[in-house]
Amino acid sequence: MHLKSMTLRGFKSFASATTMRFEPGITCVVGPNGSGKSNVVDALAWVMGEQGAKSLRGGKMEDVIFAGTAGRPPLGRAEVSLTIDNTDGALPIDYTEVTISRIMFRNGGSEYAINGTACRLLDIQELLSDSGIGREMHVIVGQGQLDAVLRAGPEERRAFIEEAAGVLKHRKRKEKALRK
Numbered sequence: 001m002h003l004k005s006m007t008l009r010g011f012k013s014f015a016s017a018t019t020m021r022f023e024p025g026i027t028c029v030v031g032p033n034g035s036g037k038s039n040v041v042d043a044l045a046w047v048m049g050e051q052g053a054k055s056l057r058g059g060k061m062e063d064v065i066f067a068g069t070a071g072r073p074p075l076g077r078a079e080v081s082l083t084i085d086n087t088d089g090a091l092p093i094d095y096t097e098v099t100i101s102r103i104m105f106r107n108g109g110s111e112y113a114i115n116g117t118a119c120r121l122l123d124i125q126e127l128l129s130d131s132g133i134g135r136e137m138h139v140i141v142g143q144g145q146l147d148a149v150l151r152a153g154p155e156e157r158r159a160f161i162e163e164a165a166g167v168l169k170h171r172k173r174k175e176k177a178l179r180k
């Protein structure tokens with residue numbers, strides 16, 4: 001499984017439709033400060049179901065919608081589509097290519113789709129959850145996060161590893177059960 005392409009439309013600084021293709025292997029995004037490199041990573045997290053405005057480096061969810069510039073008015077919606085190569089069947093769905101899409105309107109409404117068919121956020125989260133990508137899987141290491149890991153004490157570092165290994169949720173459940 002690998003990411004094939006992503007299209008952004010009205011997402012953060014990407015006002016016009018912008019498609020980027022990813023070949024198997026490593027992709028580097030380069031550009032000057034403030035040119036939108038981290039916005040590309042935010043788009044990835046967002047289309048995979050991220051629900052936290054802070055994780056997307058904003059104050060509220062609608063901050064992902066293009067807010068306008070001196071020469072261009074704000075837009076009313078943000079849209080991101082991510083196409084994943086599934087020839088190895090890593091995603092539990094009978095398609096060799098899977099496109100997940102997320103649209104958000106300024107009035108707060110949201111739409112999600114898998115291969116063009118409307119679905120719920122939960123469907124996208126479930127599709128991705130056992131594949132090793134998706135939310136809370138530590139597949140996205142944010143700017144400055146590496147520093148935080150290196151500086152963390154042993155307890156904190158253990159929490160990172162336990163979360164990545166999927167142990168943390170069981171530990172939390174155990175603690176909750178013991179408290180009862």
Ligand code: ATP
Pocket residue numbers: 011012013014031032033034035036037038039040063064065066067068143
């Ligand atoms: P650095 O190298 O400093 O990390 P970067 O390439 O990662 O920079 P980003 O953080 O991705 O840059 O992009 C920041 C730019 O995105 C800013 O110019 C900001 O104004 C713009 N931006 C963020 N959200 C929106 C939005 N909703 N509408 C329009 N522009 C936005």
Ligand code: MG
Pocket residue numbers: 037038039143
């Ligand atoms: Mg950045």
